[in-house]
Amino acid sequence: MEQTVTIDSLYEGCKAGSRQAQEKLYRALASKLLGVCMRYARSTFEAEDMLQVGFIKVFRSMDSYRGEGSFEGWIRRIMVNTAIETYRRNMRSGQHTEIDEVHDDVQRTFAMDTLECEDLLRVIQTLPDGYRIVFNMYALEGFSHKEIAEALQISEGASKSQLSRARAWLKEKIKQLEGGTYEPR
């Protein structure tokens, strides 16, 4: 809560173009936002690029923040938008792959306690771009299928389908990581 207040207090300084306030905001949020970018990106290198472009956008478009929602949430949304733009750029360059049909073992549950974030991240980053974006937006960011469809300019059905496939694919990969351990809850 204290950090939120601190971040909000930096808004005026950032809006006025104070380099000091901008750096403070960067120091406060860069690590957490890099974690977000890494989930959307194919690599750490691409995630760092996203973070840089995203922060430039944040500082350049301070006037567009109207106080609806938290300042940090607005910044986070800009990072997600930057990730979506990167995905679109990759789509234009023809780097697009599909997931082959995977069997979704809905009966299985995962502990994930033994898994590190880096391991899970590596699995997520191996997802094809479209699936990774949809899964991140729906499962981890809480966007609806309608919002995802609008953002990615796809149909809601396609969004649902890609989410389902991404989830099944991830379960399969995590099962492999956990060594086939099965933990009923």
Added chain:
Amino acid sequence: MNPDEKNKHFDGQLRKKFEDFSPGVPTGLWDKIASQLDAQEQRHTVPMNVKQRRFPTWWTAVAAALLIVCGVTYWYNRPITTTYLQGHVAPDITPVEPTAVVIETAEPTPPPVPLDVERLKRVFAKKNRKAASNSPQRSALEEQVAERPTESAEFPQLAANDEVPPAKRIVEKAEVAAGEPPIVQPSVMEEALAGVPDIQPLVTLEDEDETMLASTAPAKQPFGLSNILNYVVGTVDQREEKLVTFSNDDEGSLKLDFNFSLAKNKKKKLK
């Protein structure tokens, strides 16, 4: 647990896992962002400066255009000194009535008298002696003037009266000599002639000649350039009153008077 709940549970587990995920940020990333922001700000400041300069630039352009127009106008209407050369005037072709031209002389001019060389020699010899003896007298006179400063107002008159009568006499005698045969003795006459001062050559002042020639040209009216220039300068810079005056004096030369602080040494203010 139905499939939807299982899926939600799976999503929740992953979300929780990444909730506090904060990987290390590479050092130097902020420097890249800051330099990029600086570059963008520089790009943004250039058009702003241009916009700020637009107003003074516009006025400067107007002032420059006015100055050019004024300069061209002045150049084509500048006062040119006209020098009238003297030469033979072409004879008037129109016939002139002989009654207006012919003026008969009432008295015939006397025939030229041959020069009496011996007499002239005597006159010049006397004149030289007089000139030699005059210089000490004059210095003595000046000393007297210095000794009596109270009478200085009357003294020049007296001195002039002392000197004039001989000259008057000479003129009278010369007139008499022109009309009638000389009655006075030759020695007195020669002495009087010796008293006549030498004819000094005329002092010709070229400037005065030119002035007189120039004055024959039509008088030049003061032109409105100074008014236009003062209006432009006053409009552009209203900090202080400025006055630039162009005028032609009697001699036809251009005078430029200016009364404004542009000529001040600004370094003095800095100290």
